[in-house]
Amino acid sequence: MAKKEKKLTPQGIVKSFRDEFKTKIKDVQIKKRAAGKKKNETVTIWMKVDKSAFKSVIEHLCKLQFPHLAVASGNDLGKTIELIYHFTVNYGGRMDEINLHISVELPKTKPEIETICDWIPGALITEREKMEMLGVKVIGIPDDRKCFLPDDFPKGVYPWRRDETGPEKLYKNLHEVKK
Amino acid sequence: MKQKTTTKTSYHIPVGPIHPALKEPVYFEFELDGEKIVDVDVKLGHVHRAVEWASRKRNPIQILYLAERICGICSYCHPAAFALAVEDAAEVQIPERAEYLRVIQGELERICSHLLWAGVAAHEIGFDTVLYLTWQVREKALDLTEFLTGNRVTKGIMMIGGIRRDITKDMLPKIQKDLEYFKQMYEKLGNVFLNDKTVKMRSQGAGILTEEDALKLCAVGPTTRASGVKKDVRVDTSYFAYGDLDLHCVTPADLTGKVNGDVYDRIVQRLLEVKQSIEMIEQCIDKMPSGDIVSEPKLAKLLAQLKKVNGEGVGRHEAPRGEVIHYVKLDGNDAPFTWKVRAPTYNNILPWIPMLKGNQIADIPIVAASTDPCMSCTNRVGIVKDGNKYELTKEQLHKLSVEKTRRLMK
Numbered sequence: 279m280a281k282k283e284k285k286l287t288p289q290g291i292v293k294s295f296r297d298e299f300k301t302k303i304k305d306v307q308i309k310k311r312a313a314g315k316k317k318n319e320t321v322t323i324w325m326k327v328d329k330s331a332f333k334s335v336i337e338h339l340c341k342l343q344f345p346h347l348a349v350a351s352g353n354d355l356g357k358t359i360e361l362i363y364h365f366t367v368n369y370g371g372r373m374d375e376i377n378l379h380i381s382v383e384l385p386k387t388k389p390e391i392e393t394i395c396d397w398i399p400g401a402l403i404t405e406r407e408k409m410e411m412l413g414v415k416v417i418g419i420p421d422d423r424k425c426f427l428p429d430d431f432p433k434g435v436y437p438w439r440r441d442e443t444g445p446e447k448l449y450k451n452l453h454e455v456k457k
Numbered sequence: 458m459k460q461k462t463t464t465k466t467s468y469h470i471p472v473g474p475i476h477p478a479l480k481e482p483v484y485f486e487f488e489l490d491g492e493k494i495v496d497v498d499v500k501l502g503h504v505h506r507a508v509e510w511a512s513r514k515r516n517p518i519q520i521l522y523l524a525e526r527i528c529g530i531c532s533y534c535h536p537a538a539f540a541l542a543v544e545d546a547a548e549v550q551i552p553e554r555a556e557y558l559r560v561i562q563g564e565l566e567r568i569c570s571h572l573l574w575a576g577v578a579a580h581e582i583g584f585d586t587v588l589y590l591t592w593q594v595r596e597k598a599l600d601l602t603e604f605l606t607g608n609r610v611t612k613g614i615m616m617i618g619g620i621r622r623d624i625t626k627d628m629l630p631k632i633q634k635d636l637e638y639f640k641q642m643y644e645k646l647g648n649v650f651l652n653d654k655t656v657k658m659r660s661q662g663a664g665i666l667t668e669e670d671a672l673k674l675c676a677v678g679p680t681t682r683a684s685g686v687k688k689d690v691r692v693d694t695s696y697f698a699y700g701d702l703d704l705h706c707v708t709p710a711d712l713t714g715k716v717n718g719d720v721y722d723r724i725v726q727r728l729l730e731v732k733q734s735i736e737m738i739e740q741c742i743d744k745m746p747s748g749d750i751v752s753e754p755k756l757a758k759l760l761a762q763l764k765k766v767n768g769e770g771v772g773r774h775e776a777p778r779g780e781v782i783h784y785v786k787l788d789g790n791d792a793p794f795t796w797k798v799r800a801p802t803y804n805n806i807l808p809w810i811p812m813l814k815g816n817q818i819a820d821i822p823i824v825a826a827s828t829d830p831c832m833s834c835t836n837r838v839g840i841v842k843d844g845n846k847y848e849l850t851k852e853q854l855h856k857l858s859v860e861k862t863r864r865l866m867k
Contacts, residue, residue, distance in 0.1 A: 311545060311696075315553050315746060318700035322545075322771070346688065347675050348773070348804070351784040351797035364771060364782060366693070370686075373700060375693035377771065400675030400807055403501075426502035437510060445510065 286343060286368055288321045288376055295325065298338055302331035322377040332382045333392045336363075340397045343367050345378065347394075350404045352412045354440040358383040359412055361391065384414065386441075393418040411438040467495050472821065472854075474503045485825075492817045497810050512796045517543050517617055517763050517787075518756060520796065524783075525611050527798065530573065533566045534776035535783070535798065536615035541696060541772025542785040543617050543793075547763055552749040555619035556698040557741045562614055563697070563774070564734040564741075565605070568639065569598045570777035571727045571734075574829045575646065578724065581822040582659045583859030587649055594642045601635045604628070617759060619751030629742065639735050643728070650724050651712075658865045660720035664812040664824035667718055674807040678779020680828045681808075682708050683726040684718035690775035697774075702740050707733055720827040727829075764789060776801055778829050802828070819861035822854065 288308050295303050305326040310319045327335050339345055345365040353360040362381040368374045384391060393416050394401050405416045406425040413436040416422070424431065437445045472485040482503035488496040508527055512520050517539075524535040537559065544551065572595035579587035599609045606612040606622060614621050624632070650656055666676065671684040681688055687706040691699040707729045709715075709722040716722060753759040769786040779801030788794040805828045812824055 313551070313696050314556050314698040314701040315744070316701045318695035320694040320696060344672060346672075346677075348780060348782045349784075349797070349799035351795065351799075353786060353795050362784065364784065369688045369693045370706070372692055372705070373695050375690075377694075377773070379771065398675065399673050400804065403803060403806060424502075426505045428502065437507065 285371065285374060286376065288323055291323060291342070291367070291376065291378065292325075294342060295335065295338065299327070299331050299335065302328040302335075304328060318373055320373070320375070320377070322379070324379050324381070326381050326383075329382055329384060329391070332380075333394070335380060336394045336397055339365065339367075339378075339380075345398075347398050347401050347404070350401070350408060352408055352414070352438055354412070354438060354444075355383070356440075358385055359389050359414060360384075361408060361412075361414065363394075389413060390415045390417055392416070393420070395420055410436070412436055413439065413443060466490055470818075474500070485821075487813075487818075487821070489818065492819075494813050494816050494818070494821075497813045499806055499809060501806065509796050509798060513792050516760055516791045517793065518760060520793070521615055521617065522613065524798070525613065525615075528800065529610055530570050531566065531776045531778065531781070531800075532611045533562055533615065534774055534781045535800075537563065538772040538774045538776075538781045538783040539785065539796070539798075540615050540617050541774060542770045542783040543763065543772070543787070544770070545772060546768045546770030546785055546787050547766040549618045549752055549762075551619055551752055553698075553746045554623075554748040555750045555752075557745040558620045558622075558624060558750060559615075559697045560699060560702070561624065561738050561741050562606070562612070562620070564737045565598065565602055567734045567777045568731055569595055569602065570829075571731050572598060574727060574777075574826075575650065575724070578823065578826055579650075579656075581826050581855070581858060582656065583855075583862045584656070587646075590649070591646060594639065594646070597635060597638060601632065604631060616751055617763070618753050619749070621751070623750050624742075624745075632738070632742065636735055636739060639731075643732055643735070647728055650728060655862055655865065656724070657721060659823060659862055660724060660827075661717070663720045663816060663820050664827055665717065665719045666808050666812050668716070670811045671718070671808060674811075675804050676779075676808045677801045677804045678776070679723060679726045679730060680779065680805050682706065683716070683722040685710070685716035688780075690773050690780050694773065698741065698744075701744065702737055704733065704737060720823055723827045760791075763787065764791065769795075778802060779805065817861070818854075819857045822858045 292306050303325060307324040309322045312319045345367045346369060348364040348366060350361055350363045360381055360383050362379050365378040366375055367378060368376050391414060393405060395405065402421060403425060405419055408414045409416055409422065410424050410427045434443060435445055435448065436443050467488050467490040470487050470489060472487060474482040474484040484500035486498040487494050508523060511523060515523060520539060521536045524539045525532045527535045572591050576588040576591040603609045605624065606614045666684045668685045671681045671686045685708055687708065689706045692704060692706045709725040711729060712725055766787045767789050772783045774781050781801055782799045784797040785793050786795040816824055
């Protein structure tokens with residue numbers, strides 16, 4: 279595990295990824311947001327990566343500095359499913375932390391992604407959640423049971439989807455019950 | 458259920474879903490060899506209420522009140538993180554005074570929450586007099602919360618772009634008087650928890666989480682800091698008025714000189730944080746500038762502004778139990794396209810496994826409670842042994858824990 283040796287800069291992080299992965303890093307935005315009377319800033323990096331490079335991107339990040347994975351969130355964008363992994367690096371110093379959000383899009387025809395549990399064991403629960411909520415297949419996950427949904431939850435229904443596999447048919451129309 | 462045994466002599470006991478020393482439902486399955494815990498499996502989701510889905514039919518201001526009802530103890534943190542996420546996506550500027558008021562509310566909630574936890578922890582090891590003492594102090598903190606917000610638990614104080622109630626000059630004497638009281642009681646409680654021989658016997662060396670495990674399993678809040686990982690959103694980033702304040706990341710080493718990562722350290726950690734919170738409220742009252750408390754007082758206008766936004770934002774706040782993070786994607790409709798909530802306990806589930814392994818059955822309540830889990834309460838434990846089913850009620854499990862304390866005292 280790479281211990282925190284040196285402080286990373288936002289530009290340094292972006293450059294390191296751009297050098298390593300070239301065109302696989304699709305879109306990078308560095309945002310700064312000031313708060314309080316002294317207007318100290320917090321830096322956030324939004325980075326979009328290609329699906330094929332995702333695993334190596336995480337590997338590269340872990341070698342750069344072992345990150346904290348807060349959670350992965352997901353969006354159903356119609357033809358694709360977007361997963362956003364929310365990392366933070368540089369924590370431990372006063373206002374040095376950098377938020378790093380790495381997003382990856384998976385085609386709905388083949389929603390598969392490799393597990394990152396071998397690098398970050400703490401990713402297990404969030405990966406299990408993505409499997410049951412978005413119907414994403416996480417390849418190589420050490421534990422593929424359901425996490426939040428009951429074991430007898432209908433197959434092929436994914437609560438975060440917005441297409442025909444969404445939870446619409448499970449809704450109860452309360453106004454109809456009262457009639 | 459896993460039901461897979463690693464050794465011949467081991468057996469399984471399920472704990473929960475209705476309570477193992479917790480306040481909300483979670484299901485544990487322990488593999489035991491005699492009294493010793495060999496392996497643990499955790500199952501979640503018994504109180505999944507599809508809050509994120511419910512947001513699909515609500516506008517951001519309505520979601521603030523929905524977010525408040527995610528958890529009864531951190532009813533400020535969730536709306537705070539949600540407001541931060543929306544403000545990040547819509548690039549709303551917050552008045553400086555509101556930033557300070559937000560810190561005061563956040564720290565007051567931390568005091569209430571940590572005192573509640575200290576009482577529960579004392580109860581788990583059979584120290585009910587300390588439970589009454591800590592909750593007496595907590596009552597005072599709740600009274601102060603009511604004085605400042607109008608409510609004890611669900612405060613309805615957060616607003617996108619600011620906060621809903623100001624602290625006026627005539628309110629300051631009461632706040633200062635209560636803070637003095639907290640400081641006095643802090644000394645007393647600190648003495649009870651840190652120097653008592655029985656508390657030490659039960660908590661030192663129990664439920665150890667190493668620094669490496671805390672890092673790898675992405676633990677957050679007092680749980681990770683008690684293992685020596687310096688991670689605190691208030692210190693690491695600049696949000697609300699935390700960037701202006703004089704604060705540092707506390708770890709148990711500040712008091713004891715070294716970090717063991719056991720239950721005792723987690724008690725020390727929370728006590729130190731209560732002290733830090735009192736100091737932070739004092740700093741905020743001293744430094745607070747005058748001015749507006751909300752960027753846009755007309756709610757209809759604010760909603761119309763938010764409806765024009767197309768973008769995504771992330772809000773992170775240090776809740777009493779650790780980092781809470783909300784992700785919001787706005788797409789020009791009334792309701793946000795996506796709202797993802799991640800409460801601190803989500804990340805503190807996996808660290809339970811290394812903590813509980815190698816401990817005894819009687820340690821389950823205190824070790825499980827030591828991360829201050831925010832799910833729910835052990836009503837019943839069923840023991841399946843040699844095909845016969847025994848049931849252990851919450852009271853019996855609690856009795857086992859109390860008996861261990863008595864044994865150690867002899």
